[in-house]
Amino acid sequence: MTEHCDRPRSARANVIVVMYNSESTLPALFDGMVANRAGIASVTLVDNASADESAETARKLLAESGLRGRVLRAANTGFAGGHWEARDSFDDPTLPTLCLNPDVQLDADALLDMIEVLQGLGEEAGIVTSTLVSTEGIEDSASRRRLPTVTTGALYSILGKLVPSKFRYNQIESTAGGELVAGHAITRVEATTGALMLVAPQLQNVEEGIFDRDYFMYGEDLQLCLRAQRSNRAVAIVERRPSIHVKGVSSGFPRSWKSNRAFHDAMYIYYRKNLSISPIDRALVWSAVWARLLISSSVAATARARAKRAR
Template sequence: MKPPSLLVIVLNYRTAEMTLRAAEAALADLPAQDVARAELVIVDNDSGDGSAALLEQAIAQRGWGAGHRVRLIRASRNGGFGAGNNIAMRAGMSDGSAPDFVHVVNSDAFLDPGCISALLSHLQANPQAGIVGSHVRGEDDLPHTTAFRFPTIAGEFEGAARLGPVTRLLKSHVVAPPLPSQAAQVDWVAGASVMLRGEMLREIGLFDEGYFLYFEETDLCLRAARAGWHCWYLPQARCVHVGSVSTGMKDWQRMPRYWFDSRHRYFAKNHGRAYALLALLARLSGTGLHHLRCLLTKRRPEEAPGFARDLLAHALTRKRHRPHTTTTRRPATEDHS
């Protein structure tokens, strides 16, 4: 069997120094054997802060560009997480060929030794596996929940209610169940460190660029599942993830509109408008139950300030349009929408 080609992608948005750290960890973990070719692409997602020049200089100074081992691609606009990664996937390998496997690595994710080889070996050993995600932990060594069930109406109610009896009743719909301790098939995995099979991408298409940020991994995994591909969580493939560096999520006082846009798009596109409306009502009902409990127990709600109000306002004010569909596009040439 011919050894596969591997493309590692690190997407940068105004985090140049951290991106270089992530790229360095990924380069150190590139397998020396079992692959015909392994390359890394850094995409600067139109940072506009001098990041691209800094990255270009660092690549040259460190000698990373030799043999096309590392390339920098400058996006002409910031289309979001999916659009930025799609640029690299469409560009493909340095010779223009489509990669057999693509490893998406966040700019604030640092791979442990052996992470890439473990992910690659798992996909090679399981022909129906199209997606495999890493075990992700924080700098405090605590695990991050990165393996999930697909969102449903029942899951929306359970997640918002945050009530023991409700969770027990709807346990099969909990979106974020306890992490498996061994390799396991799951519905979807987070994109901090996830490897994708090129054959699958050529069949189902790349990330849907209608999502600016959030739900794009969920959407991709659902399309893969509907096409018969499996998604796995692999705990032995490990990495450290700082989290929310480029988005500034840790400092958010309110959820941004693009989160609500992405949530609605996911439900309406994949399940229809009626389902999206029921999911909205379930989320609002669960949130109301949670607030009632907090009022009676004199506790503070566990959600972002003004979340329910913002969710309802978004539903009432968003533009009415038919959800886009994602077409299959071959990652062969460098372009972007």
């Protein structure tokens, strides 16, 4: 792999990290950012009213890292809202923005590879991500998704994981990364995850920020990918050594009621904004989503109770 000193110093991006009770994952986050310092112009960490020491820990680690940046405190208006809080925090807003979850540890030089691909896409530049896996080495299925259609969106909203995998919009696409852009193998997908998302300046709305704030903590990444598609801009994965994504820190595992509610709200919001054709289908999908929410919340509560008894 090319060393940092061989990369053009103009290849930089701003980084936004939105935190919520993220203290435990911040050391690994900063390890990853330090390993990518050559690609980072500035970092803004937004603390969404955490109950732990996320903001204080972030300030300490930021000072130790030598990275240029700041920590902002904000009311918890969600993932999209946190990114909106950071909208005016960068000296050069014309740079691409890396939306980075606090529970992601970037592999060394992953950001520079992503920037090179984004630049190599030219007028197609939209969103670039990189291979992302769990701590067990399992690829994050949200990295490679199709955008929901009326059929797949409605089916998944109603039946969830009971839907056969070939009919799920969030099923991993099987196409291999055969296309070369700026010397990197890439796979084009319809949608990817907001946990690791390099966004071209052309997709950043000055008034509203990067993500649609009608969403709280799910769905905004799909909405942005749809905006990229409608703008004839690419969504691509750089096929390279993976970065690590530790899921469930902010949302809980199983999901807390608040997180689960936001997840199901996002299903309906996306359907209403992009797929609905009449008030009747909206009412049916809304009812089905709420029924699914109640069932999944009951299952999650039972799982948490069992885990608590097992301790």
